[in-house]
Amino acid sequence: MDCDKLSAVRVGVREAPFRSFLGRQEPSIVHFSPQAGNSLVVDQNDYHFDYAFRSTVSQLELYGALIMPLVDKLFCGFECTVMAYGQTGTGKSYSMGMTADNQATSEEHLGVLPRCLRDILDRVAAKQENTLERIQVSASFIEIYNEKAYDLLGATPMDPMLASRCNSCTCLPLASQEDLQRLLQLGNNNRHVRRTNMNANSSRSHAIVTIHMRRQGGQLFRMNIVDLAGSEGVRRTGHEGVARQEGVSINMGLLSINKVVMAMAAGHTVIPYRDSVLTTVLQKSLTSQSYLTFLACISPHACDLSETISTLRFAKSAKRLRLNPQQMIMSRNHQLQQQQQQQQQRQTLAARTPHALRRPFTSSTTVKVSRPTQRDAQNSFYLMPPKPKESMPLMQLQRTRSEMGLTPKAKKRAREELQMETTMDAPSDSNHSAISLVEKGCSAAVSLSNSETESTLVEPLSGSNVTLKQEQEQDSNGTMGPPQPPPAIPLFHSSLLSIAEEPYSQQQKLQQRQLLFDNTCSPIVLPAAGPLEMSGIQPLDISQRPVLRARRSARLIFNSNRQQSSTEQQQQQQQNQNGLRRSMRLAVKLESHAVTANQLLASQDSGSVGASRKRSKAAAKRWMNNQKDTFLNLLNSADVRELQKLPGIGPKTAFSLALQRGRLGGFQSLSQVQELPIWGLVKWERVCGANGLDP
Numbered sequence: 001m002d003c004d005k006l007s008a009v010r011v012g013v014r015e016a017p018f019r020s021f022l023g024r025q026e027p028s029i030v031h032f033s034p035q036a037g038n039s040l041v042v043d044q045n046d047y048h049f050d051y052a053f054r055s056t057v058s059q060l061e062l063y064g065a066l067i068m069p070l071v072d073k074l075f076c077g078f079e080c081t082v083m084a085y086g087q088t089g090t091g092k093s094y095s096m097g098m099t100a101d102n103q104a105t106s107e108e109h110l111g112v113l114p115r116c117l118r119d120i121l122d123r124v125a126a127k128q129e130n131t132l133e134r135i136q137v138s139a140s141f142i143e144i145y146n147e148k149a150y151d152l153l154g155a156t157p158m159d160p161m162l163a164s165r166c167n168s169c170t171c172l173p174l175a176s177q178e179d180l181q182r183l184l185q186l187g188n189n190n191r192h193v194r195r196t197n198m199n200a201n202s203s204r205s206h207a208i209v210t211i212h213m214r215r216q217g218g219q220l221f222r223m224n225i226v227d228l229a230g231s232e233g234v235r236r237t238g239h240e241g242v243a244r245q246e247g248v249s250i251n252m253g254l255l256s257i258n259k260v261v262m263a264m265a266a267g268h269t270v271i272p273y274r275d276s277v278l279t280t281v282l283q284k285s286l287t288s289q290s291y292l293t294f295l296a297c298i299s300p301h302a303c304d305l306s307e308t309i310s311t312l313r314f315a316k317s318a319k320r321l322r323l324n325p326q327q328m329i330m331s332r333n334h335q336l337q338q339q340q341q342q343q344q345q346r347q348t349l350a351a352r353t354p355h356a357l358r359r360p361f362t363s364s365t366t367v368k369v370s371r372p373t374q375r376d377a378q379n380s381f382y383l384m385p386p387k388p389k390e391s392m393p394l395m396q397l398q399r400t401r402s403e404m405g406l407t408p409k410a411k412k413r414a415r416e417e418l419q420m421e422t423t424m425d426a427p428s429d430s431n432h433s434a435i436s437l438v439e440k441g442c443s444a445a446v447s448l449s450n451s452e453t454e455s456t457l458v459e460p461l462s463g464s465n466v467t468l469k470q471e472q473e474q475d476s477n478g479t480m481g482p483p484q485p486p487p488a489i490p491l492f493h494s495s496l497l498s499i500a501e502e503p504y505s506q507q508q509k510l511q512q513r514q515l516l517f518d519n520t521c522s523p524i525v526l527p528a529a530g531p532l533e534m535s536g537i538q539p540l541d542i543s544q545r546p547v548l549r550a551r552r553s554a555r556l557i558f559n560s561n562r563q564q565s566s567t568e569q570q571q572q573q574q575q576n577q578n579g580l581r582r583s584m585r586l587a588v589k590l591e592s593h594a595v596t597a598n599q600l601l602a603s604q605d606s607g608s609v610g611a612s613r614k615r616s617k618a619a620a621k622r623w624m625n626n627q628k629d630t631f632l633n634l635l636n637s638a639d640v641r642e643l644q645k646l647p648g649i650g651p652k653t654a655f656s657l658a659l660q661r662g663r664l665g666g667f668q669s670l671s672q673v674q675e676l677p678i679w680g681l682v683k684w685e686r687v688c689g690a691n692g693l694d695p
């Protein structure tokens with residue numbers, strides 16, 4: 001089965017035979033080129049299509065040339081659509097095989113639909129013979145009449161349904177041609193048909209028969225056969241009242257199809273699918289993901305010249321469509337592959353990560369993300385502060401942008417910023433982010449501590465056991481000598497490296513970092529003024545979210561540490577001096593005790609802040625500082641969606657903030673945030689006001 005060589009959009013034109021009731025024997029206005037089988041001349045204009053069928057062409061020939069290749073595509077997994085377009089009475093329903101009368105069921109006159117079904121059933125039978133795979137074939141039949149969609153096979157075919165529900169309309173199973181005939185009879189009985197001046201049996205609605213092929217795994221392939229109602233001049237049909245309204249609706253649907261096709265052909269990004277029910281229902285078929293075949297039916301009569309020319313113009317614009325379903329499938333497959341790879345990677349890393357590190361993380365942690373101080377550089381191991389670019393892949397970032405519906409100007413600016421960001425970060429290798437950051441000396445302090453024993457870390461390259469004792473001794477001595485360059489190969493546990501490399505989500509990364517950077521039991525005492533130090537006051541109404549809750553708990557723990565008696569602190573320092581570090585398990589236990597003890601303290605604390613705010617100026621200042629810290633903390637840690645929920649910050653600002661934060665590696669202070677070029681003249685003041693901050 002060849003899935004590559006068929007053009008995604010193909011257009012054929014079929015000339016209808018002379019209408020006998022017109023009683024005229026006149027030369028046809030359509031002149032076919034004797035050399036090329038796909039060109040014709042009407043009114044001295046040349047038209048070139050994929051196929052140009054004379055009135056003498058048989059149904060079989062038409063099917064073989066124009067439609068049969070689509071069935072191949074259907075079995076390759078593409079959505080396929082055949083659409084008959086043209087003036088009333090030019091043989092659209094006849095060509096599509098939408099009727100179930102005696103003439104239509106004879107082999108000679110069999111139209112596209114029954115031939116298609118025959119092909120599909122034959123292939124399904126052959127597949128099922130060779131493999132154990134079961135494929136279900138069924139069909140639905142809907143019509144769009146007077147701008148309303150009707151399920152012609154449903155229990156209430158006269159009740160209109162929502163256009164968006166047309167995908168879930170009644171489907172009857174098809175196992176043979178007889179089943180199809182029954183289905184067509186049932187549907188046609190409910191369909192709106194009327195005798196007109198132009199056609200004794202004119203369809204007054206657009207009809208869509210969809211053949212569904214469902215594979216065992218639930219995969220669904222669809223072939224849509226669309227018989228559009230004929231375009232007609234209201235004056236020529238001589239209709240009045242309801243019939244006139246029908247004509248108007250028909251023309252409206254056709255016009256909207258025209259507009260959609262033209263917009264697609266012109267490469268517009270906004271396609272007016274919602275202009276009519278017809279295009280809303282056909283939206284999925286009129287995208288670059290499906291194979292489209294148009295059959296334009298034209299009349300040979302001179303009196304129909306204007307309609308013929310308009311049909312040919314439509315066909316011409318359809319020919320300009322450039323769809324690439326292959327690429328869509330390829331990119332879909334590529335995405336699937338990437339997902340599988342990521343999944344595998346994650347499993348491998350999870351298998352390598354020791355059990356203790358895989359435990360769900362408690363919230364009693366504090367993350368310090370700042371440029372390292374001399375003391376930090378001397379005493380700690382470093383990991384890179386979170387970079388949005390690493391945690392959010394480029395593709396995802398771009399998608400987020402488009403989803404936010406930025407204006408073209410904003411998009412352009414965002415693209416430039418993204419480019420700048422990419423160039424700036426280009427040399428860093430994400431796979432070695434931990435190491436590279438150590439070299440950059442820009443990081444968050446890491447420590448694993450154990451109150452009882454001196455734990456050992458495995459050097460990733462040599463595999464030898466090493467300790468952190470030396471570093472901790474330096475810390476406890478508090479020596480502030482010249483900053484020492486970090487070790488060339490940092491003494492990371494292999495699991496730490498794994499975590500640093502792992503392509504986890506932002507949230508997961510944050511959680512991991514929270515565990516790794518637990519300062520509750522850390523031998524390194526973090527300064528309270530650190531950018532992500534928690535204030536404990538959560539004035540913004542988003543405290544229910546897990547990340548924020550986690551952070552508040554972290555703050556509680558931090559408070560708890562500060563409240564510890566001096567004896568305890570001395571003991572703690574003594575332990576640190578001895579170079580002892582707590583195990584992760586014990587650390588977690590300690591943290592949970594601390595949470596309970598300090599929840600009380602925190603509540604008292606927050607209460608007293610509220611009261612002291614009223615009492616003294618100093619307390620108000622302290623309150624404001626806490627408020628600012630909280631706000632800064634949010635700006636540093638919240639993702640784009642959360643940022644958007646902050647008062648006064650819209651989607652664009654949130655996005656710009658996240659972008660700038662990624663570039664700067666976190667905000668050090670609110671004044672740094674204020675200096676960002678993203679604020680207008682009064683915007684920053686407005687945001688401060690909305691968040692209860694002094695600008």
Ligand SMILES: Nc1ncnc2c1ncn2[C@@H]1O[C@H](COP(=O)(O)OP(=O)(O)OP(=O)(O)O)[C@@H](O)[C@H]1O
Pocket residue numbers: 016017055086087088089090091092093094095199201202203204228229230231297
């Ligand atoms: N190529 C053809 N060979 C034989 N008969 C044809 C051919 N084309 C059309 N007819 C006949 O012309 C008549 C009108 O055709 P049909 O109903 O298919 O037109 P239509 O374009 O669907 O019209 P409408 O848009 O009004 O529904 C039918 O009786 C059909 O059998």
